Amino acid sequence: MQRKMAWLVTMAWWFMAAASQVNAVGITTTNRLMAETRFATPCYTIDSGIPGPTVLIVGGVHGNEPAGAKAAESMCQWPIKAGRLLILPRANVPGLAANKRLIPGLETNLSNLNRNYPRAKQKDSEARGDLARAIWKFATDNKPDWILDLHEGYDFHQLNDKSVGSSIICVPLPTAQAAADEMLAAVNDTITNSSLKFVRRNLPIDGSLARAAGEHLQIPGMTLETTDKQPMEKRVEQHQIMVHRLLMRLGMTDESLPLGNFLNIGGQEDTPPPHATDKIKVALYKGSGTGGNGPPDLLRTLNESNAPTSLVEISPEEIRAGALTNFSVVIFAGGSGSQEAKSIGESGRAEVEKFVRNGGGYIGICAGAYLATAGYPWSLHIINAKTLSPKWARGRAVLKMELTSAGASILGGPPIVNVLYHQGPIVGPAQDTNLPPYEPLAYFRTEVASNDTPKGIMINSPAIFSGRYNAGKVICISPHPEQTEGLEYLVPRAIQWVVSAN
Ligand SMILES: [Zn+2]
Structure with a gap:
């Protein structure tokens, strides 16, 4: 009898533990809205399995x-x-x-997604345009009790009442306003x-999701606006806190909820950094074909608070969608040049070529240098160099590199340095008449030639080389100064040159 009780208690404890684990974490279901269209976008349902409110966050x-x-x-x-x-x-x-407020490629009266939801004071008004219709259907199908729409304004509302930055715009329901x-x-x-x-502002604009929530679903709808003069981490954190x-108020979480990765980053500054908008906007390719230690090193160096640059990663899809127009410089870092080329595809390569032709800066490091050359069917042909050997796996070594006088004036630093090399291109002139x-x-003043790669061709071949391509400028770096202690200044100097006037 006692044993049976003990067993029952154990089983009961086990079931409770298992149940509470599910309850605390919830079950996440992932779906895609507008799959197979250019608007395809993931949506997630996190179900605790315990009765409670449904909150939609957009x-x-x-x-x-x-x-x-x-x-x-x-x-x-x-x-x-x-x-x-x-x-x-x-x-x-x-x-x-595309880093654009409106929906690219739509005629004006449909392009502002947050004006396409059912209109106020019109009982039968429907959402307009495929995207708003799909989102509105997702919302109404799931019968939310609250809708929160996360936005950003360009200025602090208290300092500039033309902008809604740093406000909550709320429907005039007492439950919503108290929350x-x-x-x-x-x-x-x-x-x-x-x-x-x-500050709290009342009445979201007509056609917005928050307004439609109040008018058509009679539920609290809010537009949460942070201010984009602040660092990204700060804005994300403010959204998270709200x-x-x-x-918490709805009993869906408790104090122990871990906020996102950003919560403890840069949380102290609440004044916008001076000249934040003057920083050189640099895109770093992130996708198949790149990896290793280079990208995180670049993200750290080029995003330091006092750096003149701000770096964000850009995906192959973003490149193909024309997002490079929002940047001054693109960096392709280490990995495999042919993989990078394959991953961005023909239309992505055309976007990069157009970006540089129209005055953008290109920095290629190792794989990114291969990608820029004129020697391969898959390469960008934006610099008049081609690789000298079909064998590329020369190995990894710290090598001596000597700057030319042009290099010394562009890149600075001592004339002879040790730099990490890892299978970057060994090039000569491509003789491309265009x-x-x-x-x-x-x-390079020393070389490595492992894996039966040809000896002697690396010494005195260009380790770093630059070129102009129509209105744009290119710098290719065969080794890895971004991963070499003491040479972290080199890529930032290269960036300064590719954005400088001719
Ligand atoms: Zn907005």
Whole structure:
């Protein structure tokens, strides 16, 4: 009898533990809205399995407001103890890819996604355009109790009332306004400068998702606006704090909820950094064909708070969608040049070529240098160099590199340095009559020739070489200064040159 009791207690404990684990984490279901179209976008349902409210969170409606999308994405990881979270983090995928507020390629009266939801004071009004219709159907099918739409304004509303930045715009329902005030108190607790604090504004604009939630579903709808003069981490954190507070109020989470990766990054500054918008905007290719230690090193160096550059990663899809137009420089880092070429595809290569032709800067490091050359059917042909050997796996070594006088003036630093090399291109002139000759900025003075690669061809061949391509400039770097201690200045100097006037 005693044994049987003990067994029952054990089983009961086991079931409770198993059940509470499910409850604390929730079950996430992933779907795709508008699959097989250019608007295809993931949506997530996180179901705690315990009765409670359903909250819909939307981000990325305006493509130039990425903090809302990142914040909404981070919330997919949040453990939910009651109710359901529905998350559509990237509502306007083409807009996000192009970093444009409106939907690219649509006529004007449909291009602002947040004006396409059912209109106020018109009972039978319907959502307009395929994307808003799909999102509105997703919302109504799931019968949410709350809808939060995460946006960004260009200025702090208290300092500039033309912008809605740092505000919660709320439908005039008492439940919504009381919750908004609690969310405002939570986020304002983290802001010391009183003129940068968030304020509540009433009545979201007609045609917006939040307004339609109030008018057509009679539920609280809110547009949460951060201010994009602040660092990304700060904006994401502010969205997280506001949403988290509402979920706490609704009993869906508790104090222990881990906020996203950004919460403890740069959380102290609440004044915009001076000249933040003057930084050189650099895109770093992220996708198949690149990897290793180079990209994280570049992300760290080029995004330091006092660096003159700001670096964001860009995907093959974004490149194909024309997103390079938002940048001054693109970097392709280490990996495999032919894989990078394959991954961005013919239309992506055409976008990169056009970007440089129209005045953009190109920095290729190792694989990215192969990609720029004129020797392969898959390469970009934006610099008049070709590789000298069909065998490329020369190995990895620290080698001596000597700057030319042109290299010394562009790149600075000591004339002879040790640099990490890992199978970068060994080049000579490609004799392409459509391209000006390249200029060597540094030569290898020692070599590595493993795996039966030809000896002697590497010594005194260009390690770094530059060229002009129509209105743009190119620098190719065969070794890895970004991964060499003491040479971290070299890529930033290369960036300065490719963006400088001719
Ligand atoms: Zn917006």
